[in-house]
Amino acid sequence: MQTLAVDHPLVAHKLTTLRDVNTDSPTFRRLADELVTLLAYEATRDVRVTDVTVRTPLTDADGVQLTSPKPLVVPILRAGLGMLDGMTRLLPTAEVGFLGMIRNEDSLQAQTYATRLPDDLSGRQCYVLDPMLATGGTLAAATKLLLERGATDVTAVVLLAAPEGLKHLEQELTGAPVRVVTAAIDSRLNEQGFIMPGLGDAGDRLYGVV
Numbered sequence: 343m344q345t346l347a348v349d350h351p352l353v354a355h356k357l358t359t360l361r362d363v364n365t366d367s368p369t370f371r372r373l374a375d376e377l378v379t380l381l382a383y384e385a386t387r388d389v390r391v392t393d394v395t396v397r398t399p400l401t402d403a404d405g406v407q408l409t410s411p412k413p414l415v416v417p418i419l420r421a422g423l424g425m426l427d428g429m430t431r432l433l434p435t436a437e438v439g440f441l442g443m444i445r446n447e448d449s450l451q452a453q454t455y456a457t458r459l460p461d462d463l464s465g466r467q468c469y470v471l472d473p474m475l476a477t478g479g480t481l482a483a484a485t486k487l488l489l490e491r492g493a494t495d496v497t498a499v500v501l502l503a504a505p506e507g508l509k510h511l512e513q514e515l516t517g518a519p520v521r522v523v524t525a526a527i528d529s530r531l532n533e534q535g536f537i538m539p540g541l542g543d544a545g546d547r548l549y550g551v552v
C-alpha cells in the first residue's frame with residue numbers, strides 16, 4: 343500500500359482552518375470541498391489515459407483523454423458526501439457509486455447500511471472518499487468490497503489519517519493495489535477512537551449532530 347501525505351502550503355492552510363473548533367459548518371463544507379480538489383490532483387496522477395490527436399486552429403496536436411471504463415468515485419456516507427463535488431469537479435466524466443457506512447461508537451466496528459455500486463468493477467479505477475481514516479476499519483471494508491467486485495486499483499482520498507489506521511489498512515490489504523492520499527497524518531487515536539489532534543467528528547461538523 344502506498345501512502346502520500348500532500349505537502350503543500352495551501353493544503354496546510356486550509357486544513358488548519360478546518361481543524362479550528364470555531365470554524366462554522368458552511369466554512370467547513372467549503373474548505374473540505376477545496377481541499378479535496380487539491381488532493382484529487384495528486385490522487386489522479388495515475389488515472390488511465392489514451393493518446394488522442396486533436397485539431398487546433400493551426401494544426402494537429404497530440405494529447406490524451408481519460409480511458410474507458412470510466413473511473414468510479416465512491417463517497418462513504420455521510421461525511422464522504424462532503425468531498426464528492428470537489429472530486430467530480432476534477433473528474434467530471436467519472437461515474438459515482440455510494441456506500442453508507444457507520445462506525446459503532448463503542449466497538450469501533452464499521453457497519454454497512456447502504457450499497458449502490460456496479461456489481462462488476464472489472465478494470466475500473468476507484469476513488470474512495472472519506473474525510474477520516476481513524477482505526478481504518480471503514481476504509482478496509484470499503485476497499486475490500488471494491489476489490490472483490492474486480493476493481494483494478496483503489497485510491498482512498500482522506501483529509502486526515504491516524505498512524506494506527508494506516509497500519510491496519512496495510513495489514514488488511516497486504517499486496518493489494520491500494521493507495522491513500524491524505525492532507526496530513528496526525529499523531530494518534532484517543533481512547534474513543536478519535537484522531538488527535540484531528541478535527542472532531544467530520545460528519546457532525548459537515549451536517550450536524552443527527
Ligand SMILES: O=P(O)(O)OC[C@H]1O[C@H](OP(=O)(O)OP(=O)(O)O)[C@H](O)[C@@H]1O
Nearest residue numbers: 420421444445475476477478479480545
Ligand atoms: O477509520 P474508522 O475508525 O472506521 O472511522 C472512520 C469513519 O468514521 C466516520 O464516519 P461515521 O461512522 O462517524 O459516520 P458519518 O460519516 O455518518 O458521521 C468517518 O467519516 C469514517 O467513515
Ligand SMILES: O=c1cc[nH]c(=O)[nH]1
Nearest residue numbers: 476536537542543544
Ligand atoms: O476523529 C474521528 C474519527 C472518526 N470519525 C470522525 O469523524 N472523526
Ligand SMILES: [Mg+2]
Nearest residue numbers: 543544545546
Ligand atoms: Mg460521524
